[in-house]
Amino acid sequence: MSDAPPAQADRHPLPHPLPQAVLWDMDGTLVDTEPYWFEAEFALVAEHGGTWSEDQARSLVGSDLRESARRLRTEGGVDLVIDDVVAELLRRVVDAVRREVPWRPGARELLGALGEAGVPCALVTMSWEVLARELVAALPEGTFAAVVTGDAVRRGKPAPDPYLEAARRLGVEPSRCVALEDSTTGVTSALAAGVPTVGIPCVVELEARPGLVRVASLEGRDPAWLAAVAAGAAGDEGASRPVRR
Structure with a gap:
């Protein structure tokens, strides 16, 4: 597959070539929606007379909704079929997002800078299309050149399928992209697809792993820094503790 167009490189003379694409996780990375998911889970379990813990909620971060x-059925006692559990969770989280989109620090700014630099972006989320659509609509048209959702892949994260599908839709090499993730599940998926990955902890800690660059926040990050990540020249900052605002 071809390199970035010469015009793009001319506008941005950098020590390392810009990534062919940047692949964004959504919940916890682009937006801090994990509290919305936690609230939906606890409420749904309570309505069915079950119990649910903070540890159980954290263990689902980044997981396929099914x-x-x-x-939630087997451990939380939610007496609904799986598709109805998913629909209930999504309904509650979509309602919360419509009231307020909780952007993570630096995320929109980096998206804008990537657009100006001509680097395509894809949204790669285990949330379903109904929620992803709400977030995409809150951004300038064309921000994402592709959107891969949990209801569009056979195997969700931590399998590599979602990231491989995003790269396929964009026509790029996974190894020449950068993934942005907040969860162990998502990091595992991106690395398994061969994508250099940035970990930005939100509600769960991220352990050091080959191919993973951990940072506390996306604030102040720019395309040149992502170029260094793609080239393996960016240092891991050891941001294993979740950073919330």
Whole structure:
């Protein structure tokens, strides 16, 4: 597959070539919606007379929604079929997002800078299309050149399928992209797809792993820094502790 167009490189003379694309996780990375998911889970379990813990909620971060629904049924006592559990969770989180989109620090600014630099972006989320659509609509048209959602892939994260599908839709090499993730599940998916990955902890800690660059926030990050990540020249900052605002 071809390199970035010469015009792009001429506008941005950098020590390392810009990534062919940047692949964004959504919940916890682009937007801090994890509290919305936690609230939906606790409320749904309580309505069905079950119990749910903070640790159980954290263990679902980044998971495929069907897997989350299965565990809410078996561990939380939610007496609904899996598709109905998913629909209930999504309804509650979509309603919360419509009231307020909780952007993570630096995310929109970096998206804008990537657009100006001509680097395509894809949204790669285990949330379903109904929620992803709300977030995409809150951004300038064309911000994402591709959107891969949990209901569009056979195997969700931590399998590599979502990131491989995003790269396929963009026509780029996974190894020449950068993924942005907040969860162990998502990091595992991106690395398994061969994508250099940035970890920005939100509600769960991220352990050091080959190919993973951990940072506390996306604030102040720019395309040149992502170029260094793609080239393996950016240092891991060891941001293993979640950073919330």
